[in-house]
Amino acid sequence: MMKTADVVIAGGGVMGCSIALHLREAGASRVIVIERDPSYAHASSNLAMGGIRQQFGSALNVRLVQLSLPFWKSFDERMSRSGLAVRANFRQRGYLFLVHPDQAPAFERRLELMRSCGAAVEKLERSEIAKRLPDAHLDDISFGVFGRDDGYASPREVLKGMRAGAQAAGAEFVAGEVVAIERAAGRASGVSLASGERISAPAIVNAAGAWAGVLAARAGLELPIRPQRQHLFRCALPDFWPYRFPMVVDPTGVHWRHDDPDHVSDLDRIVVARTFADEPFGENFECDEKRWVRDFLPPLARRMPKLANVRMIEGWCGLYEVTPDHNPVLGEIAELPGFHVAAGFSGHGLMMSPAIGRVMSEIIRTGQATSADVTPLAVDRFARGEVFQDGAMI
Secondary structure, eight states: OOEEOSEEEEOOSHHHHHHHHHHHHTTOSOEEEEESOTTOTTOTTTSSOOEEOOOOSSHHHHHHHHHHHHHHHTHHHHHHTTSSOOOOOOBOOOEEEEEOGGGHHHHHHHHHHHHHTTOOEEEEOHHHHHHHOTTOOOTTOOEEEEETTOEEOOHHHHHHHHHHHHHHTTOEEEEOOEEEEEEETTEEEEEEETTSOEEEOSEEEEOOGGGHHHHHHTTTOOOOOEEEEEEEEEEEOSSOOSSOOOEEEOTTSOEEEEEOOSSTTSOOEEEEEEOOTTSOBSOOOOOOTHHIIIIIHHHHHHHOGGGTTOEEEEEEEEEEEEOTTSSOEEEEOTTSTTEEEEEOOTTOHHHHHHHHHHHHHHHHHHSSOSSSOOGGGOTTHHHHTOOOOOSOOO
16 A cells, blocks of 8 residues: 655755654654665765854855754754754854955955844954964964854764654654656656655655755756765874864865864864865765875964874765755745755755754745745756855855
Protein backbone atom coordinates (compact mmCIF):
# COMPACT_ATOMS: atom_id res chain seq x y z
CA MET A 1 0.00 0.00 0.00
CA MET A 2 1.30 3.47 -0.91
CA LYS A 3 2.17 5.71 2.02
CA THR A 4 0.55 9.11 2.25
CA ALA A 5 1.79 12.27 3.91
CA ASP A 6 1.01 15.96 4.15
CA VAL A 7 4.57 16.86 3.18
CA VAL A 8 7.51 14.85 1.87
CA ILE A 9 10.96 16.39 2.33
CA ALA A 10 13.80 15.06 0.18
CA GLY A 11 16.97 15.65 2.16
CA GLY A 12 17.43 15.01 5.87
CA GLY A 13 20.29 17.39 6.63
CA VAL A 14 19.97 20.42 8.88
CA MET A 15 17.71 22.23 6.40
CA GLY A 16 15.32 19.34 5.82
CA CYS A 17 15.15 18.59 9.54
CA SER A 18 14.43 22.24 10.40
CA ILE A 19 11.60 22.37 7.86
CA ALA A 20 10.18 19.13 9.24
CA LEU A 21 10.41 20.39 12.82
CA HIS A 22 8.67 23.68 12.04
CA LEU A 23 5.96 21.99 9.99
CA ARG A 24 5.16 19.57 12.79
CA GLU A 25 5.17 22.30 15.43
CA ALA A 26 2.77 24.30 13.23
CA GLY A 27 0.34 21.39 13.02
CA ALA A 28 1.19 19.42 9.86
CA SER A 29 -0.19 15.93 10.46
CA ARG A 30 2.30 13.70 8.69
CA VAL A 31 5.73 14.83 7.57
CA ILE A 32 8.11 12.30 6.02
CA VAL A 33 11.80 13.10 5.55
CA ILE A 34 13.75 11.00 3.07
CA GLU A 35 17.53 10.82 3.51
CA ARG A 36 19.61 8.72 1.17
CA ASP A 37 22.59 8.44 3.58
CA PRO A 38 21.57 8.16 7.26
CA SER A 39 25.28 8.14 8.18
CA TYR A 40 25.49 11.74 6.88
CA ALA A 41 29.10 11.06 5.84
CA HIS A 42 28.90 13.56 2.98
CA ALA A 43 26.21 15.88 4.34
CA SER A 44 27.26 19.51 3.96
CA SER A 45 25.83 20.35 7.38
CA ASN A 46 27.99 17.61 8.93
CA LEU A 47 31.16 18.88 7.27
CA ALA A 48 30.61 22.63 7.70
CA MET A 49 32.52 25.38 9.53
CA GLY A 50 29.59 26.08 11.84
CA GLY A 51 29.59 29.88 11.65
CA ILE A 52 26.49 31.88 12.59
CA ARG A 53 26.56 35.58 11.64
CA GLN A 54 24.23 38.48 11.03
CA GLN A 55 26.87 40.23 8.96
CA PHE A 56 25.58 40.29 5.40
CA GLY A 57 25.23 42.81 2.62
CA SER A 58 21.46 42.52 2.16
CA ALA A 59 18.61 43.24 4.55
CA LEU A 60 16.96 39.90 3.81
CA ASN A 61 20.01 37.80 4.74
CA VAL A 62 20.51 39.85 7.89
CA ARG A 63 16.85 39.26 8.75
CA LEU A 64 17.06 35.49 8.22
CA VAL A 65 19.92 35.14 10.69
CA GLN A 66 18.28 37.52 13.17
CA LEU A 67 15.21 35.27 13.11
CA SER A 68 17.47 32.28 13.74
CA LEU A 69 19.45 33.66 16.70
CA PRO A 70 16.89 32.93 19.48
CA PHE A 71 16.69 29.36 18.21
CA TRP A 72 20.49 28.97 18.37
CA LYS A 73 20.69 30.44 21.85
CA SER A 74 18.29 27.83 23.21
CA PHE A 75 19.29 25.02 20.82
CA ASP A 76 20.99 22.61 23.21
CA GLU A 77 18.26 22.82 25.83
CA ARG A 78 15.45 22.65 23.29
CA MET A 79 16.81 19.73 21.27
CA SER A 80 17.84 17.80 24.39
CA ARG A 81 14.15 17.54 25.27
CA SER A 82 14.11 14.79 22.64
CA GLY A 83 15.94 12.62 25.18
CA LEU A 84 19.24 12.87 23.32
CA ALA A 85 21.93 14.99 24.96
CA VAL A 86 22.90 17.72 22.49
CA ARG A 87 25.99 19.93 22.78
CA ALA A 88 26.06 22.21 19.74
CA ASN A 89 27.50 24.81 22.13
CA PHE A 90 26.70 28.04 20.26
CA ARG A 91 29.53 30.31 21.38
CA GLN A 92 28.72 33.98 20.82
CA ARG A 93 32.31 35.07 20.51
CA GLY A 94 31.53 37.26 17.54
CA TYR A 95 32.56 37.51 13.91
CA LEU A 96 35.47 39.84 13.21
CA PHE A 97 36.05 40.96 9.62
CA LEU A 98 39.47 42.57 9.04
CA VAL A 99 39.13 45.22 6.34
CA HIS A 100 41.86 46.09 3.83
CA PRO A 101 41.86 49.65 2.46
CA ASP A 102 40.63 48.39 -0.94
CA GLN A 103 37.58 46.88 0.80
CA ALA A 104 36.82 49.85 3.01
CA PRO A 105 34.12 51.57 0.89
CA ALA A 106 32.12 48.33 0.53
CA PHE A 107 32.36 47.61 4.26
CA GLU A 108 31.28 51.14 5.13
CA ARG A 109 28.13 50.64 3.05
CA ARG A 110 27.57 47.24 4.62
CA LEU A 111 27.93 48.69 8.11
CA GLU A 112 25.28 51.30 7.37
CA LEU A 113 22.88 48.68 6.03
CA MET A 114 23.40 46.28 8.94
CA ARG A 115 22.86 49.01 11.50
CA SER A 116 19.65 50.05 9.74
CA CYS A 117 18.50 46.45 10.14
CA GLY A 118 19.21 46.45 13.86
CA ALA A 119 22.21 44.14 13.70
CA ALA A 120 24.61 44.42 16.63
CA VAL A 121 27.74 45.44 14.70
CA GLU A 122 30.49 47.91 15.45
CA LYS A 123 33.43 49.41 13.62
CA LEU A 124 36.75 48.77 15.35
CA GLU A 125 39.87 50.85 14.98
CA ARG A 126 43.13 48.97 14.81
CA SER A 127 43.84 49.57 18.49
CA GLU A 128 40.51 47.97 19.36
CA ILE A 129 41.19 45.01 17.07
CA ALA A 130 44.51 44.53 18.84
CA LYS A 131 42.68 44.10 22.15
CA ARG A 132 40.79 41.14 20.69
CA LEU A 133 43.70 39.81 18.60
CA PRO A 134 46.83 40.90 20.48
CA ASP A 135 49.05 38.69 18.30
CA ALA A 136 47.78 39.95 14.93
CA HIS A 137 49.76 41.88 12.34
CA LEU A 138 47.48 44.81 11.44
CA ASP A 139 49.64 47.26 9.44
CA ASP A 140 47.62 46.65 6.25
CA ILE A 141 44.20 46.82 7.96
CA SER A 142 42.03 49.96 7.87
CA PHE A 143 39.49 48.84 10.46
CA GLY A 144 37.48 45.86 11.63
CA VAL A 145 33.79 45.06 11.73
CA PHE A 146 32.70 43.07 14.76
CA GLY A 147 29.33 41.46 15.42
CA ARG A 148 29.08 40.58 19.10
CA ASP A 149 25.95 38.42 18.75
CA ASP A 150 27.58 36.22 16.13
CA GLY A 151 29.61 33.10 16.73
CA TYR A 152 29.84 29.42 15.88
CA ALA A 153 28.51 26.01 16.85
CA SER A 154 29.51 22.38 16.39
CA PRO A 155 28.07 21.31 13.00
CA ARG A 156 27.84 17.62 13.85
CA GLU A 157 25.96 18.34 17.06
CA VAL A 158 23.69 20.78 15.21
CA LEU A 159 22.78 18.09 12.70
CA LYS A 160 22.30 15.45 15.40
CA GLY A 161 20.18 17.79 17.48
CA MET A 162 18.05 19.10 14.62
CA ARG A 163 17.19 15.57 13.53
CA ALA A 164 16.44 14.50 17.11
CA GLY A 165 14.20 17.56 17.53
CA ALA A 166 12.32 16.82 14.31
CA GLN A 167 11.78 13.19 15.30
CA ALA A 168 10.63 14.16 18.78
CA ALA A 169 8.12 16.53 17.16
CA GLY A 170 6.71 13.62 15.17
CA ALA A 171 8.48 13.79 11.80
CA GLU A 172 9.12 10.38 10.24
CA PHE A 173 12.45 9.52 8.62
CA VAL A 174 12.91 7.07 5.76
CA ALA A 175 16.28 5.88 4.47
CA GLY A 176 16.13 5.96 0.69
CA GLU A 177 16.77 7.92 -2.47
CA VAL A 178 14.12 9.84 -4.38
CA VAL A 179 14.40 8.81 -8.04
CA ALA A 180 11.25 10.47 -9.41
CA ILE A 181 8.74 13.16 -8.57
CA GLU A 182 5.24 12.01 -9.43
CA ARG A 183 2.63 14.28 -10.99
CA ALA A 184 -1.15 14.35 -11.11
CA ALA A 185 -3.38 17.02 -12.63
CA GLY A 186 -0.37 19.23 -13.34
CA ARG A 187 0.87 19.17 -9.74
CA ALA A 188 3.52 17.32 -7.78
CA SER A 189 1.72 14.44 -6.14
CA GLY A 190 4.37 12.25 -4.56
CA VAL A 191 7.77 10.61 -4.86
CA SER A 192 9.17 7.27 -5.97
CA LEU A 193 12.17 5.81 -4.18
CA ALA A 194 14.96 3.60 -5.51
CA SER A 195 13.54 0.80 -3.36
CA GLY A 196 10.30 0.90 -5.35
CA GLU A 197 8.39 2.50 -2.48
CA ARG A 198 6.04 5.35 -3.36
CA ILE A 199 4.78 8.12 -1.08
CA SER A 200 1.96 10.43 -2.09
CA ALA A 201 1.77 13.99 -0.77
CA PRO A 202 0.40 17.32 -2.00
CA ALA A 203 3.65 19.08 -1.07
CA ILE A 204 7.19 17.96 -1.90
CA VAL A 205 10.24 19.85 -0.65
CA ASN A 206 13.61 19.68 -2.36
CA ALA A 207 16.08 20.17 0.50
CA ALA A 208 18.76 18.04 -1.12
CA GLY A 209 21.52 20.62 -0.74
CA ALA A 210 24.36 20.11 -3.19
CA TRP A 211 22.26 17.51 -5.00
CA ALA A 212 19.19 19.74 -5.32
CA GLY A 213 19.82 20.30 -9.02
CA VAL A 214 19.94 16.56 -9.65
CA LEU A 215 16.68 16.04 -7.77
CA ALA A 216 14.99 18.87 -9.67
CA ALA A 217 16.03 17.25 -12.95
CA ARG A 218 14.21 14.10 -11.83
CA ALA A 219 11.09 16.27 -11.74
CA GLY A 220 11.83 17.54 -15.24
CA LEU A 221 12.94 20.94 -13.94
CA GLU A 222 16.16 22.90 -14.32
CA LEU A 223 17.52 24.29 -11.08
CA PRO A 224 20.81 26.24 -11.23
CA ILE A 225 22.46 24.66 -8.17
CA ARG A 226 25.83 22.95 -8.48
CA PRO A 227 28.16 21.33 -5.93
CA GLN A 228 31.54 22.94 -5.27
CA ARG A 229 34.28 21.50 -3.05
CA GLN A 230 35.38 23.43 0.03
CA HIS A 231 38.49 22.59 2.08
CA LEU A 232 38.70 22.84 5.86
CA PHE A 233 41.62 22.04 8.17
CA ARG A 234 41.78 21.33 11.89
CA CYS A 235 45.03 22.40 13.54
CA ALA A 236 46.62 22.03 16.96
CA LEU A 237 47.85 25.24 18.53
CA PRO A 238 51.46 25.31 19.83
CA ASP A 239 50.20 25.83 23.39
CA PHE A 240 46.92 26.40 25.13
CA TRP A 241 45.96 29.78 23.71
CA PRO A 242 45.51 32.56 26.28
CA TYR A 243 42.26 33.77 24.71
CA ARG A 244 39.48 32.36 22.56
CA PHE A 245 39.24 33.42 18.93
CA PRO A 246 36.05 34.83 17.49
CA MET A 247 35.43 33.82 13.88
CA VAL A 248 38.16 35.90 12.25
CA VAL A 249 37.83 36.68 8.53
CA ASP A 250 41.02 37.90 6.86
CA PRO A 251 40.94 40.07 3.70
CA THR A 252 42.47 37.14 1.80
CA GLY A 253 39.38 35.07 2.58
CA VAL A 254 41.09 32.71 5.01
CA HIS A 255 39.03 32.49 8.19
CA TRP A 256 39.41 30.61 11.43
CA ARG A 257 37.74 29.93 14.74
CA HIS A 258 38.51 28.09 17.93
CA ASP A 259 37.74 24.39 18.19
CA ASP A 260 37.55 24.13 21.94
CA PRO A 261 38.92 20.99 23.62
CA ASP A 262 36.36 18.74 25.27
CA HIS A 263 38.69 18.05 28.19
CA VAL A 264 41.47 20.01 29.91
CA SER A 265 44.00 17.45 28.74
CA ASP A 266 42.98 17.71 25.07
CA LEU A 267 44.81 19.80 22.48
CA ASP A 268 43.72 23.38 21.95
CA ARG A 269 42.74 23.68 18.29
CA ILE A 270 41.45 25.92 15.55
CA VAL A 271 39.51 25.19 12.36
CA VAL A 272 40.63 27.06 9.24
CA ALA A 273 38.76 27.50 5.96
CA ARG A 274 39.09 29.46 2.74
CA THR A 275 36.76 29.62 -0.25
CA PHE A 276 38.07 29.63 -3.80
CA ALA A 277 35.66 30.82 -6.48
CA ASP A 278 37.61 29.01 -9.21
CA GLU A 279 37.20 25.59 -7.56
CA PRO A 280 35.77 23.28 -10.27
CA PHE A 281 32.13 22.34 -9.88
CA GLY A 282 31.33 18.72 -9.18
CA GLU A 283 30.95 16.14 -6.43
CA ASN A 284 34.46 15.90 -5.01
CA PHE A 285 35.29 15.05 -1.38
CA GLU A 286 39.01 14.38 -1.84
CA CYS A 287 41.06 16.60 0.45
CA ASP A 288 44.28 17.88 -1.11
CA GLU A 289 46.42 18.35 2.01
CA LYS A 290 49.13 20.08 -0.05
CA ARG A 291 46.81 23.06 -0.22
CA TRP A 292 47.25 23.62 3.50
CA VAL A 293 50.88 24.66 3.00
CA ARG A 294 50.23 26.42 -0.29
CA ASP A 295 46.94 28.28 0.19
CA PHE A 296 45.95 28.33 3.87
CA LEU A 297 48.97 28.56 6.14
CA PRO A 298 50.78 31.49 4.44
CA PRO A 299 47.99 34.09 4.85
CA LEU A 300 47.20 32.76 8.34
CA ALA A 301 50.85 33.05 9.42
CA ARG A 302 51.17 36.53 7.90
CA ARG A 303 48.20 37.74 9.91
CA MET A 304 49.06 35.82 13.08
CA PRO A 305 52.82 35.11 13.15
CA LYS A 306 52.47 33.01 16.30
CA LEU A 307 50.24 30.63 14.32
CA ALA A 308 53.04 29.84 11.88
CA ASN A 309 53.82 26.74 13.96
CA VAL A 310 50.32 25.30 14.15
CA ARG A 311 50.22 21.60 13.35
CA MET A 312 47.66 20.44 10.85
CA ILE A 313 45.80 17.49 12.39
CA GLU A 314 43.34 16.71 9.65
CA GLY A 315 41.79 18.13 6.52
CA TRP A 316 38.43 17.39 4.97
CA CYS A 317 36.13 18.63 2.25
CA GLY A 318 32.44 19.38 2.13
CA LEU A 319 30.27 20.75 -0.63
CA TYR A 320 28.84 24.21 -1.10
CA GLU A 321 25.54 24.22 -2.99
CA VAL A 322 26.15 27.12 -5.34
CA THR A 323 23.71 29.22 -7.36
CA PRO A 324 24.74 31.86 -9.95
CA ASP A 325 24.41 34.66 -7.36
CA HIS A 326 25.51 32.54 -4.34
CA ASN A 327 22.13 32.93 -2.64
CA PRO A 328 19.44 30.30 -2.10
CA VAL A 329 16.36 29.33 -4.05
CA LEU A 330 13.29 29.37 -1.81
CA GLY A 331 9.65 28.66 -2.41
CA GLU A 332 7.27 26.84 -4.72
CA ILE A 333 8.27 26.27 -8.35
CA ALA A 334 5.65 27.82 -10.63
CA GLU A 335 6.13 25.20 -13.37
CA LEU A 336 5.21 22.42 -10.95
CA PRO A 337 2.81 23.50 -8.19
CA GLY A 338 3.33 21.56 -4.99
CA PHE A 339 7.09 21.25 -5.60
CA HIS A 340 9.08 23.49 -3.26
CA VAL A 341 12.79 24.21 -3.00
CA ALA A 342 14.99 25.27 -0.10
CA ALA A 343 18.55 24.90 -1.37
CA GLY A 344 21.51 26.73 -2.88
CA PHE A 345 22.75 28.48 0.27
CA SER A 346 26.39 28.59 -0.89
CA GLY A 347 27.80 28.10 2.59
CA HIS A 348 25.32 29.93 4.83
CA GLY A 349 22.55 27.35 5.13
CA LEU A 350 23.32 26.05 8.60
CA MET A 351 23.24 29.51 10.19
CA MET A 352 19.90 30.35 8.55
CA SER A 353 18.26 26.95 8.94
CA PRO A 354 15.94 27.85 11.85
CA ALA A 355 14.50 30.81 9.94
CA ILE A 356 14.26 28.83 6.70
CA GLY A 357 12.39 26.06 8.47
CA ARG A 358 9.91 28.61 9.76
CA VAL A 359 9.56 30.41 6.42
CA MET A 360 9.14 27.23 4.40
CA SER A 361 6.55 25.96 6.87
CA GLU A 362 4.57 29.17 6.30
CA ILE A 363 4.82 28.89 2.51
CA ILE A 364 3.81 25.23 2.43
CA ARG A 365 0.89 25.65 4.83
CA THR A 366 -0.47 29.06 3.76
CA GLY A 367 1.13 29.86 0.41
CA GLN A 368 3.00 32.87 1.78
CA ALA A 369 5.91 33.58 4.10
CA THR A 370 4.98 36.05 6.82
CA SER A 371 8.16 36.00 8.93
CA ALA A 372 10.29 37.37 6.09
CA ASP A 373 9.65 38.34 2.48
CA VAL A 374 11.68 35.78 0.57
CA THR A 375 10.17 36.46 -2.86
CA PRO A 376 13.48 37.99 -4.07
CA LEU A 377 14.92 34.45 -3.74
CA ALA A 378 12.42 32.83 -6.11
CA VAL A 379 14.01 30.59 -8.74
CA ASP A 380 12.63 32.58 -11.67
CA ARG A 381 14.83 35.55 -10.71
CA PHE A 382 17.58 34.12 -12.90
CA ALA A 383 15.33 33.95 -15.97
CA ARG A 384 14.22 37.53 -15.24
CA GLY A 385 17.83 38.66 -14.92
CA GLU A 386 17.18 39.87 -11.37
CA VAL A 387 19.98 38.24 -9.41
CA PHE A 388 20.06 38.76 -5.67
CA GLN A 389 22.97 40.94 -4.65
CA ASP A 390 24.90 40.36 -1.43
CA GLY A 391 28.61 41.05 -1.32
CA ALA A 392 29.22 39.35 2.02
CA MET A 393 29.65 35.77 0.85
CA ILE A 394 32.56 33.81 2.32
